[in-house]
Amino acid sequence: MSAPAGLAEQQGLGSAADVTRRLRETGYLADAGLATITYLALVMQRPLLLEGEPGTGKTALAEALAELVGVPLIRLQCYEGIDATQALYDWDFTGQILHLRTVEAVGGTTDAEALEESLYDDRFLLDRPILRALRTSPAVLLVDEIDRADDEFEAFLLEVLSTHQVTIPEYGVVSAVVPPIVVLTSNRTRELHDALKRRCLYHWIEHPGLTREIEIVRSRLPEISQRLAEQVTTAVQRIRHDDDMLKPPGIAETLDWARALQALGRDELDLETAGATLGAVLKYREDTDRVRDSLERMLAG
Amino acid sequence: MTFAPSGADAGVELFTAFARALHHAGVRVSGDRTQCFLRAVVHTGAGDRAAVYWSGRGTLCSSPDDIVVYDALFSAWFDDHGPLPRARGPAARTIQQVALDPPDGAGEQADEQLVRTVASAQEVLRHRDVAGMSPAERRHLAALFARLQATPPTRRSMRRRAHHRGEVDARRTLRDQLRRAGEPGPLRRRARRPRARRVVLLVDVSGSMEPYADALLRLGHVMTRCMPAVEVFTVGTRLTRVTQALRTRDVEVALLAASAAVPDWSGGTRLGEVLRAFVDRWGQRGTARGAVVVIASDGWERGDPRMLGEQVARLQRLSHAVVWMNPHRGKAGYEPVQGGMAAALPHLDAFVSGHSLAAFGRLLEVVSDA
Numbered sequence: 001m002s003a004p005a006g007l008a009e010q011q012g013l014g015s016a017a018d019v020t021r022r023l024r025e026t027g028y029l030a031d032a033g034l035a036t037i038t039y040l041a042l043v044m045q046r047p048l049l050l051e052g053e054p055g056t057g058k059t060a061l062a063e064a065l066a067e068l069v070g071v072p073l074i075r076l077q078c079y080e081g082i083d084a085t086q087a088l089y090d091w092d093f094t095g096q097i098l099h100l101r102t103v104e105a106v107g108g109t110t111d112a113e114a115l116e117e118s119l120y121d122d123r124f125l126l127d128r129p130i131l132r133a134l135r136t137s138p139a140v141l142l143v144d145e146i147d148r149a150d151d152e153f154e155a156f157l158l159e160v161l162s163t164h165q166v167t168i169p170e171y172g173v174v175s176a177v178v179p180p181i182v183v184l185t186s187n188r189t190r191e192l193h194d195a196l197k198r199r200c201l202y203h204w205i206e207h208p209g210l211t212r213e214i215e216i217v218r219s220r221l222p223e224i225s226q227r228l229a230e231q232v233t234t235a236v237q238r239i240r241h242d243d244d245m246l247k248p249p250g251i252a253e254t255l256d257w258a259r260a261l262q263a264l265g266r267d268e269l270d271l272e273t274a275g276a277t278l279g280a281v282l283k284y285r286e287d288t289d290r291v292r293d294s295l296e297r298m299l300a301g
Numbered sequence: 302m303t304f305a306p307s308g309a310d311a312g313v314e315l316f317t318a319f320a321r322a323l324h325h326a327g328v329r330v331s332g333d334r335t336q337c338f339l340r341a342v343v344h345t346g347a348g349d350r351a352a353v354y355w356s357g358r359g360t361l362c363s364s365p366d367d368i369v370v371y372d373a374l375f376s377a378w379f380d381d382h383g384p385l386p387r388a389r390g391p392a393a394r395t396i397q398q399v400a401l402d403p404p405d406g407a408g409e410q411a412d413e414q415l416v417r418t419v420a421s422a423q424e425v426l427r428h429r430d431v432a433g434m435s436p437a438e439r440r441h442l443a444a445l446f447a448r449l450q451a452t453p454p455t456r457r458s459m460r461r462r463a464h465h466r467g468e469v470d471a472r473r474t475l476r477d478q479l480r481r482a483g484e485p486g487p488l489r490r491r492a493r494r495p496r497a498r499r500v501v502l503l504v505d506v507s508g509s510m511e512p513y514a515d516a517l518l519r520l521g522h523v524m525t526r527c528m529p530a531v532e533v534f535t536v537g538t539r540l541t542r543v544t545q546a547l548r549t550r551d552v553e554v555a556l557l558a559a560s561a562a563v564p565d566w567s568g569g570t571r572l573g574e575v576l577r578a579f580v581d582r583w584g585q586r587g588t589a590r591g592a593v594v595v596i597a598s599d600g601w602e603r604g605d606p607r608m609l610g611e612q613v614a615r616l617q618r619l620s621h622a623v624v625w626m627n628p629h630r631g632k633a634g635y636e637p638v639q640g641g642m643a644a645a646l647p648h649l650d651a652f653v654s655g656h657s658l659a660a661f662g663r664l665l666e667v668v669s670d671a
Contacts, residue, residue: 032351033355033358037355037359044337044341044344046337081463093480093484097482098482191364194329198333198363201359202358202359202360202363202364203358204362204364204365204368
């Protein structure tokens with residue numbers, strides 16, 4: 001087995017049930033499957049790849065994990081065209097030039113080698129999320145929406161994830177004392193490369209069932225009434241299971257809607273308010289039109 | 302009960318055999334994934350069914366499609382054979398018991414058959430009624446269609462992207478230089494970013510096209526899966542948009558949803574009128590503008606063929622290209638003399654056959670080159 005005691009043992013996490021309990025304390029309600037996978041990711045020190053519809057709590061899990069373990073969360077938001085200088089490290093070129101000019105101005109050193117060395121110093125090294133995660137270990141590294149990045153970036157990420165170290169030619173090797181907990185999320189707009197998937201534990205997050213979602217709303221927004229939580233969640237679940245939706249609402253939308261109603265001072269979801277606040281749940285005009293027509297049925301019961 | 306992964310335990314054998322069976326069922330399970338699975342089971346406990354289930358799902362699967370197969374195999378493997386873990390016969394024998402592959406054989410055999418069919422298939426798509434097919438046949442057909450590769454046609458867009466050659470990107474070059482406090486550096490270049498053209502597929506579902514309708518909708522599903530902007534409509538006595546139904550990943554579910562949406566299966570054809578409805582309601586408003594429009598029909602027109610000709614001409618002016626796919630075209634001695642076909646012919650950019658899988662492959666090439 002791997003030499004360093006994992007974060008799991010330090011935290012006294014001995015089973016998936018412990019993970020469920022501790023995640024609940026941070027306000028994140030995980031089902032048995034997610035808790036098991038999270039537990040495995042912690043004890044096996046493997047990256048966790050979460051896929052699922054937008055708004056099912058993929059990013060929130062990473063936040064909850066960071067809180068659970070008590071380490072900083074370092075987030076890398078992926079986008080098209082992201083490259084190593086934005087994800088890993090960069091040299092502060094302006095700083096280096098200024099440093100050179102200053103040395104020149106004060107008529108300083110004649111030792112070229114020492115001068116060059118002083119250029120590639122810690123203070124000119126700009127650490128981007130991945131390097132920061134390795135240097136601040138232990139940490140939770142969240143690589144968000146990896147499906148947005150290009151294939152080349154994936155290959156490069158693979159290297160970092162398997163060795164937990166980064167080689168900077170001018171500086172040396174940076175490796176993590178305790179490997180960071182890595183969470184990757186994907187909305188599945190494209191298929192990830194198999195090599196990357198093989199290194200990760202995979203979990204597909206489903207939308208939660210009615211009872212769990214009500215529980216989530218209640219735990220996230222304790223100040224709203226049980227009745228409102230139930231009404232909002234039931235309505236969102238009905239909308240979500242309508243097959244014709246262009247974009248089925250996620251938990252994030254449920255929470256948004258509940259918050260919106262709370263801000264309006266309602267403690268019950270009636271037809272009129274629901275119609276007026278539908279924009280919190282549905283972001284496409286076609287969806288809004290469809291739901292507005294059948295709003296009465298959706299709110300019934 | 303738990304066990305060490307190194308021990309020559311019955312449990313190790315059981316779980317390894319399960320992973321191999323999963324591999325045979327079509328999930329890409331490699332050796333290191335199996336190892337990872339075993340290690341995960343050690344951590345979560347081999348005696349707990351739910352824990353084994355989740356460990357396997359996290360380590361052996363890598364997409365929602367895998368999970369479907371995994372669920373089926375998991376219950377077949379563990380539920381029918383009493384409590385966990387229990388030593389059973391040699392792994393090789395148990396693999397053949399898994400009732401997930403077609404009864405005519407798993408793995409290589411099925412593959413061979415597939416290759417044979419693809420090589421000889423000319424009329425493979427005819428007279429296939431989905432409802433009457435056995436699950437094995439369905440899987441076979443799905444596998445055939447899974448081989449089709451659709452690349453979207455592209456157009457040049459106004460936006461530009463960083464590229465290694467092309468015009469000099471002055472802004473980026475200068476900004477890079479600023480970051481280096483004015484030190485000159487390499488020139489940055491940019492080129493136009495290609496964008497996918499929309500593809501519109503109009504499927505004739507009238508009585509004369511009935512034998513092909515299922516295959517054509519499957520083609521629509523392949524396109525929807527592989528291209529970013531696809532619209533699929535069925536055309537008969539009325540126009541029905543089935544794009545939404547076909548977006549479902551599972552092809553059988555998608556086809557069922559599509560068939561449920563279409564009210565005029567195997568009815569008559571009023572191709573000209575329905576095309577006019579399409580151009581008026583959808584095409585002119587943007588769906589057909591700059592798109593590649595594929596009409597899959599045999600061209601039998603009950604109404605006035607002149608109307609059909611006019612509408613195809615309108616469509617051609619609006620769109621980037623109009624491709625007509627006629628299943629009869631692949632037959633020896635076929636001449637496009639039916640009223641509708643003859644009227645449409647002068648306005649087409651391409652006229653292709655559509656009676657076999659190979660013809661579908663060619664159509665997809667024509668579309669992506671359009």
